[in-house]
Structure formats: structure tokens, C-alpha cells
Amino acid sequence: MPMQLTGVEVRVLPDADAVAAATAEIVLSAAAEAIAARGAFRLVVAGGTTPMAAYRLLADAEADWAHWHIYHGDERCLPVADADRNSRATDEAWLSRVPIPSEQVHPIPAEQGAEDAAAAYEPVVAAALPFDLVLLGMGEDGHTASLFPGHEILPGPLVMAVHDSPKPPPDRVSLTPSALCRTRQMVVMVTGAAKRPALARWQAGEGLPVARVAAGGSALVLLDQAAMPDTAGEDPDPERG
Numbered sequence: 001m002p003m004q005l006t007g008v009e010v011r012v013l014p015d016a017d018a019v020a021a022a023t024a025e026i027v028l029s030a031a032a033e034a035i036a037a038r039g040a041f042r043l044v045v046a047g048g049t050t051p052m053a054a055y056r057l058l059a060d061a062e063a064d065w066a067h068w069h070i071y072h073g074d075e076r077c078l079p080v081a082d083a084d085r086n087s088r089a090t091d092e093a094w095l096s097r098v099p100i101p102s103e104q105v106h107p108i109p110a111e112q113g114a115e116d117a118a119a120a121y122e123p124v125v126a127a128a129l130p131f132d133l134v135l136l137g138m139g140e141d142g143h144t145a146s147l148f149p150g151h152e153i154l155p156g157p158l159v160m161a162v163h164d165s166p167k168p169p170p171d172r173v174s175l176t177p178s179a180l181c182r183t184r185q186m187v188v189m190v191t192g193a194a195k196r197p198a199l200a201r202w203q204a205g206e207g208l209p210v211a212r213v214a215a216g217g218s219a220l221v222l223l224d225q226a227a228m229p230d231t232a233g234e235d236p237d238p239e240r241g
């Protein structure tokens with residue numbers, strides 16, 4: 001039975017490498033289209049580990065980098081140089097390797113603390129809307145960006161401060177659904193067996209943050225086979241026995 005999730009298109013790919021390759025291809029074609037139509041490409045990048053393989057592919061790609069504008073979907077309140085900053089990880093995997101003008105790369109100033117950083121980033125996001133493409137991941141609890149189950153998600157602001165995040169560090173800054181869903185395209189990348197329970201809850205119709213944002217953005221959800229819930233009960237590692 002094909003995987004169905006409410007309000008989104010689902011594409012199941014063999015493995016994480018295939019998800020990375022498909023993501024990189026979508027990013028490059030969305031960029032070419034946006035630059036041809038509007039002279040600029042406004043992209044929101046995802047944090048976490050899942051997108052890194054796609055970013056490494058983009059680092060070796062040919063593109064009209066001079067017209068790219070990069071925004072972050074969320075950030076961790078850590079010093080700028082901290083290895084766990086999404087901005088640093090994305091720079092190292094990709095952005096520092098391509099000639100996107102530095103004034104067009106917009107990290108979230110999360111080192112300032114969640115409230116100040118959210119206030120500082122709000123006008124940056126407001127000036128960029130609508131985005132051309134938003135990239136997102138999904139956590140094992142069904143969070144996306146830094147929008148966590150059980151946390152109040154404010155309808156008005158485009159950017160919000162986050163505290164008591166169940167995923168370290170506790171303080172973060174996140175774009176809200178009001179910002180993330182104002183996009184021409186959205187891609188959610190989900191790989192690995194650890195994501196199965198959350199996908200099963202999403203499939204069952206639970207209003208997880210990822211489900212609400214993805215439906216609001218008419219997302220394309222790229223899964224790998226290992227993440228597929230309907231393989232539940234099958235041992236993800238038959239060799240292990």
C-alpha cells in the first residue's frame with residue numbers, strides 16, 4: 001500500500017543517498033526557475049543531520065550562486081562557532097564552498113539569546129516572503145524546525161523564541177508555520193528507522209507540528225525505505241537476527 005499523508009505528496013526512495021540526490025536536484029531546479037522568473041532564489045535551509053548529504057552534493061554543483069539568498073528555518077542558541085550550530089554545519093558542508101555573496105546568507109543571530117534573535121530575524125524573514133523553497137527535517141517526536149509537540153506555536157509572528165526544547169540545546173529560535181508555509185515549494189526529508197514511530201503517528205492523522213507545517217506548505221515528503229512505518233514489525237536489520 002503506497003504511503004499516504006494528509007495534504008502532502010509522498011515519494012519513497014531506496015535509501016538516504018537517494019533522498020539527498022533528489023533533494024539536491026529539486027533545489028537546483030527550483031533555483032533555476034526562480035532566478036529565470038524573478039532574478040533571485042530565496043531558500044530556507046533545514047538543520048539537523050539529515051540534509052547534510054544533500055548540502056555536500058550542492059557544494060559540488062554548478063549554479064548561478066550570485067542570485068541565491070539563504071535563510072535558516074531554525075537555530076540553536078549557541079555561540080556562532082559552536083559545532084552544533086545549524087549555521088556552522090551548513091556552512092562547512094556547503095555554503096562556504098560556493099560563491100553566494102555573504103550579504104545574501106542570513107544566519108539567525110541565536111548567539112544573542114532566543115528573544116533578541118527572534119526579534120532581529122523577524123524583519124529579515126518579512127522582507128523575504130514568499131520563499132521559493134523551504135527545506136525541513138523531522139525529529140523522532142514529530143517536530144520540525146524547532147516547533148515541538150506540546151509547545152505553543154504563536155499564529156502571528158514569523159519567528160519565535162523557543163525554550164525547554166526536548167532536543168538539546170533547550171533554547172532555540174524557529175520560523176513559525178506563518179513563515180514556513182509562505183513558500184512556493186516545500187520539501188520535508190525523513191530518513192532512517194528511528195523516524196518510523198513519528199511517521200506512523202503522522203499517517204494515523206495526529207496533528208504533529210511536522211504534519212501541520214507540511215500540509216500548510218503543500219509539501220513533498222521524501223522518505224527512505226528504512227523510515228517507512230508500514231514495514232513496522234519487520235526487523236530493520238535482519239542480519240542482526
Ligand code: 6PG
Nearest residue numbers: 047048049050137138139144145
Ligand atoms: C535542529 C533541526 C531539527 C531537525 C530534526 C531532525 O536544529 O535540530 O532543525 O528540526 O531537522 O530534529 O534532525 P536529524 O536530521 O538530525 O534527525
